[in-house]
Amino acid sequence: MKSTLNSIISKQKWLPIALANMVFAALLAIVSPVFLTLSNFQSMLIQSGVTAIMAIGMTFIIITAGIDISMGAILFFCSALFAQLLQDTQSYWLAFSAAIACATLLGTINGVLVTRFKISPLITTLATYSIYRGMAIHLTGAQNIPVPREMGFLGNGKLFGLPVPIILLIVIFILGVYLLNHTRLGLYAKAIGSSARSANESNLPVTKVTVAVYAIGGMVTGISALILLARVGGLQSGIGIGIEFTVIAAVILGGTKLTGGSGTIVGSVFGAFFLVLIDNGLNLVNASPYIYDIVRGSVLLAAVAVDRLSAKRQESRLIQIKKQRLEHNHATN
Amino acid sequence: MKKLLALLFSLTFVMNSATAAEKITIGLAVDQLFESRVAENDAIKDEAAKRGYSVIEVVADGDAQTQNQQIQSLITQGVKAILVCAVDQNTIERALMAADRAGIAIVAYDRSLAKSRVVDTFVGPDSLADGRLAGAYTAKQLAKVKGEKVIVELIGALNDQNGIDRSKGFREAIEGLDNVKLIEVPTDWDSARALSGTQNAFQANPIVHSVFAATDTHIPSVETVLTDLGKLKPAGTDGHVVITGINGSLDGYQATSKGIADGIVVMNLDKIGRTAVDLAEKLINGETVERRNVVSGNFYTTDNIQQHKDAIWGAK
Numbered sequence: 001m002k003s004t005l006n007s008i009i010s011k012q013k014w015l016p017i018a019l020a021n022m023v024f025a026a027l028l029a030i031v032s033p034v035f036l037t038l039s040n041f042q043s044m045l046i047q048s049g050v051t052a053i054m055a056i057g058m059t060f061i062i063i064t065a066g067i068d069i070s071m072g073a074i075l076f077f078c079s080a081l082f083a084q085l086l087q088d089t090q091s092y093w094l095a096f097s098a099a100i101a102c103a104t105l106l107g108t109i110n111g112v113l114v115t116r117f118k119i120s121p122l123i124t125t126l127a128t129y130s131i132y133r134g135m136a137i138h139l140t141g142a143q144n145i146p147v148p149r150e151m152g153f154l155g156n157g158k159l160f161g162l163p164v165p166i167i168l169l170i171v172i173f174i175l176g177v178y179l180l181n182h183t184r185l186g187l188y189a190k191a192i193g194s195s196a197r198s199a200n201e202s203n204l205p206v207t208k209v210t211v212a213v214y215a216i217g218g219m220v221t222g223i224s225a226l227i228l229l230a231r232v233g234g235l236q237s238g239i240g241i242g243i244e245f246t247v248i249a250a251v252i253l254g255g256t257k258l259t260g261g262s263g264t265i266v267g268s269v270f271g272a273f274f275l276v277l278i279d280n281g282l283n284l285v286n287a288s289p290y291i292y293d294i295v296r297g298s299v300l301l302a303a304v305a306v307d308r309l310s311a312k313r314q315e316s317r318l319i320q321i322k323k324q325r326l327e328h329n330h331a332t333n
Numbered sequence: 334m335k336k337l338l339a340l341l342f343s344l345t346f347v348m349n350s351a352t353a354a355e356k357i358t359i360g361l362a363v364d365q366l367f368e369s370r371v372a373e374n375d376a377i378k379d380e381a382a383k384r385g386y387s388v389i390e391v392v393a394d395g396d397a398q399t400q401n402q403q404i405q406s407l408i409t410q411g412v413k414a415i416l417v418c419a420v421d422q423n424t425i426e427r428a429l430m431a432a433d434r435a436g437i438a439i440v441a442y443d444r445s446l447a448k449s450r451v452v453d454t455f456v457g458p459d460s461l462a463d464g465r466l467a468g469a470y471t472a473k474q475l476a477k478v479k480g481e482k483v484i485v486e487l488i489g490a491l492n493d494q495n496g497i498d499r500s501k502g503f504r505e506a507i508e509g510l511d512n513v514k515l516i517e518v519p520t521d522w523d524s525a526r527a528l529s530g531t532q533n534a535f536q537a538n539p540i541v542h543s544v545f546a547a548t549d550t551h552i553p554s555v556e557t558v559l560t561d562l563g564k565l566k567p568a569g570t571d572g573h574v575v576i577t578g579i580n581g582s583l584d585g586y587q588a589t590s591k592g593i594a595d596g597i598v599v600m601n602l603d604k605i606g607r608t609a610v611d612l613a614e615k616l617i618n619g620e621t622v623e624r625r626n627v628v629s630g631n632f633y634t635t636d637n638i639q640q641h642k643d644a645i646w647g648a649k
Contacts, residue, residue, distance in 0.1 A: 032537065040536040043561070047529045142366035144550060144582055144647070156561045163561075232524040233553025234584060237367035239524065276529070283533035289488060289519035 013255030014267030016306070020253075021274050024281065032284040042163065044276050046156075049165035050224045050231075052272035054243070055250040056176040057107075057217035059268045062251055063180070064213050065193040065260025066121040068110060071221050071247060073132035075240030078103045078225040080136040083145035083235035092151075100222040106132060107218015111211035133241065146234035155230030165227050169269075172220060176265040179216075189213055193260025249296075250275055253303045274299075359613055360407035360437075361390040362400055362417040364444070368550075368582055369602060370418065372646045373443060376606025377416060384614060397424035404428035407437075414438040414613035422446050438616035442609040445494055445625070453616050456608045459627035460495045460579075463598045464502020466632040467577040470596055471543050472507045474575045482542050485516045485534045487527050487555075489547040496522070499547050499579055514538070520551060528554035535562060541574055549578030549585025549597045556593050567592035568635045579630065582647035589638045596634035602646045604628050 028035040054071055061068050078099040085095035106128070113124045157164045180186035188209045192199045199206050229235060254271035256263025278299060282292055359381055363374060374390065381388045389410060393400035397420040405428050407415055415432055419425055419441065426449060429439055433451035441455040475482045486503065489496025507513060516538060518530035527546070535541055535558055544555050555576060559565040566573040569592070578585050581599030588594040605628050615622050633641050642648050 034537055034539070037536075039562075043532045043536050046561075047532055050525070137366055142368060142371045144368045144584060146553070146584055146587060152557065152560065156557055228525055231554070231557050232528055233557060236524050236550055238365075242523075243525070279529060280533050280536070283516075283518070283530065284537045286516060286537070289491060289517045292519055 012264075013262060014264045014270055017254050017267055017270040017274060017303075020303075021270055021277060024274070024277055028277070028281045028284060031281075035280075035284060040280070042166075044273065044280055045169070046163050046165050046231075047280075048269075048272045048276040049169045050228050051243070051246055051250055051275065052169055052269045053172050053220050053224045053227070054217075054247045055254070055268040055272045056172055056265055057220035058244075058247050058251050059176070059254070059256055059263050059265055060180065060186075060189055060213040061121075061217050062248075062256050062258060063189050063193045063260055063263045064210055065196065066114060066210065066213070067125065067248070067258075068107070068214060068217050069122060069125040069244055070106070070110060070129035070132055071217065071244040072240045072242055073129045073136070074103055074106045074218055074221045075225040075228065075243060076238065077106065077132045077136040077139070078222045079229045079235050079239050080140045080145075082226060082229060083147055084139055086147060086151075087145055096226065099226060100219065103222025103225065104215050104219040107221065108211060108215040110218070111214030114214065115207045115210045129244075137237065140235065140237070142237045144234055144236050147229055149233075151230045152233070153230070154226055155228075165231075168223060168227065172223070173265060173269055180265055185209060185212060190261055193257075193262070195261075246275060247272075249300050253300065356385070356387055357617065358387045358389060358410070358412045359610070360404075360410070360412035360415040361388050362404055362407065362415060362419075363390065363392045364400065364418045364420045365395040366392055368647065369580060369600070370443070373418075373602045373606045376603045377442075377609055380607040380610040384610065386610070386614075393420050395420060397421035401425050401428045404432060408432050408435050412437060413617050414440060416440045416442050416609050416613060417446075417452075418443045419446055422449060426451075438613055440609050440613050440616070442605060443495070447494075454612050454622045454624055454626065456605055456612060456626040456628070458495060458600045458605065459629040460498035461502040461505075462627075463579045463600065463630045464499040464504075465506045466502075466598045466630065467499075467545055467579060467596075468503035468506025470632060470634070471503075471545060471575055471577055472510050474595065475507075475510055475542055478542055481512050481514055482510055483514045483516065483538050483540060484543045484545065485518060485531065485538075485541055487518050487520050487530065487544065487546045487548075487551050490521050491519060493522070496547050503545055516541075520547070522548060524551055524554050527551040528557060531555050531558045532561070535564075543575040543577075546576070546578035548582075549580040549588070549594070550582050552576060552578050552588040552594050552597075553584050556588065565593065568595050580647070581630070581645050584647070586638060586642070586645050586648040589633065589635055592635045594635075596632055596638070598630040598632050599641075599645050600630045601628050601644075 034040060058068060081102055082095045082099040085098055110125055110128055114121045154164055159167055188204050191204055192206055192209060196206060250271035251268045252258060253274055254267025256268060278296060282295060361377060363370060378388050389407060389412060391403035393403060400420045401424050404425055408431055415437055429449060429451050432439055439452045441452045443457045445455045445457060446452045488500050516534045518534050520527040520530060531554060546552055559574060576594040577596055578594060579598040585597040589597050608626060612622050
């Protein structure tokens with residue numbers, strides 16, 4: 001029974017975070033009668049939308065053993081570009097297309113820098129973080145730019161009875177799952193994350209795949225930028241800065257290994273939802289604002305510790321099995 | 334020919350030296366760039382230019398260590414005064430002490446460095462009074478409400494003195510109200526956090542009577558939440574949630590003009606910036622100045638905000 005459970009958990013990496021969500025939700029349902037309402041769930045889904053969509057992109061990147069620290073800066077720059085273009089031209093389509101194209105381009109630049117110059121993704125994207133952020137401040141002169149309320153459709157409009165951010169999350173989620181699990185891109189991304197050297201030796205298109213995952217990360221960040229902009233009602237200096245750490249936290253909570261090679265989109269979305277659940281819970285119990293960061297940090301630390309412990313356990317089990325096989329082979333020879 | 338060249342060279346050198354001797358340089362050490370800080374800095378640079386000073390501006394981008402190095406650099410560049418908006422007092426204190434030893438006047442602006450041993454003077458907003466203005470208006474509006482009065486407070490960064498004082502002032506002013514339930518929402522000055530915090534607060538408390546935003550740039554986020562819940566009612570109508578904020582940004586001005594917010598406290602950033610230069614000049618000239626100089630904001634409501642558009646820095 002125990003080994004069956006272990007086997008399920010090791011295969012379905014998202015299961016622990018899904019269970020954590022359920023347990024925490026059950027606790028909150030006991031503590032607050034408001035928690036189990038449709039309105040609260042809808043609100044939490046909308047709140048997790050921006051982080052979850054970015055986490056889908058980040059999952060691809062981390063699976064290749066990469067990381068993108070510049071995501072928040074890409075979000076800031078695209079929001080700035082969109083708001084500025086909309087203010088100058090009044091053309092939604094121009095502003096929208098330019099922002100998404102630019103986000104994809106900035107992600108692509110990250111990918112190219114990582115693959116061409118063979119610099120650590122952490123250092124590369126730390127540098128581009130500074131560049132993209134500086135570009136955004138330069139573009140707007142650090143001024144706030146309100147966006148028209150019609151833009152709010154993207155943030156709080158409804159289609160088929162569902163809020164638009166939730167629809168966008170569902171569409172990107174389905175595409176992400178498909179790309180990661182049913183295409184060569186996903187397969188190669190995992191192979192690169194497991195061992196870039198082996199992937200190179202096997203003549204896999206390492207450069208193309210790596211650039212592609214950073215481009216995906218950039219594109220989804222662009223979409224998130226527009227949702228966030230619509231919801232907060234305008235561009236504010238520094239919007240999205242620091243969000244990359246929440247996104248990385250969601251991905252890690254979802255069971256994706258920082259060392260690459262394995263991870264799931266489902267887990268990352270559950271991870272993003274869990275982070276919102278924590279904030280929602282703290283708010284429902286009217287917790288002191290001074291403990292928010294402590295709770296968030298502790299949860300993340302606990303998740304990483306559990307992940308490391310289970311990985312160690314699996315490693316020692318594998319070593320044991322290998323030893324047993326060797327002994328068995330010796331005995332039969 | 335050689336003599337003529339030597340004469341020209343000497344003349345140019347003497348003229349340059351004379352100009353350099355006349356032109357006083359002021360260092361402007363900025364914590365980071367955002368809308369209200371830019372407005373303050375613009376006033377400083379404009380006032381300095383009027384008085385014939387040149388300004389070297391450095392921006393620390395929110396990094397205290399960078400600001401420490403930038404202040405050292407300003408000292409070596411021979412500035413006569415440093416106007417500093419600190420990222421973190423403890424980290425830059427040593428650099429400020431070095432500036433003090435070099436005989437440089439130090440003016441803290443916007444963010445008080447009350448514990449510093451070397452800052453000569455401070456000029457900034459009277460955040461406590463600003464908070465009281467918003468609180469007094471809220472208290473007056475909610476006085477008629479029977480039963481529990483639920484107020485959501487979007488607090489700024491927990492380590493920012495201006496944010497702390499705005500909150501303190503607001504709470505002091507609503508002390509007279511009975512049966513108040515205050516929901517604290519930390520935002521760290523981040524609108525995305527303000528948005529999710531407001532959403533959660535409204536879920537946990539279906540009836541909210543008032544929202545106080547430590548910065549009015551969060552009011553559009555409150556508007557989004559009220560729209561989501563179908564609770565957006567203009568000021569003066571039944572079911573309206575009383576919304577106040579502090580700052581004076583375009584977001585706050587627009588929200589108050591449209592009646593979404595009831596009123597905002599507008600900081601006088603222009604006066605703060607110009608006073609900072611004036612204080613620096615007095616210190617350079619060896620005059621004595623007040624240690625603490627605060628500039629109170631003005632509260633404008635839906636009824637009168639458009640008449641005072643010129644006084645609102647974000648709406649200019």
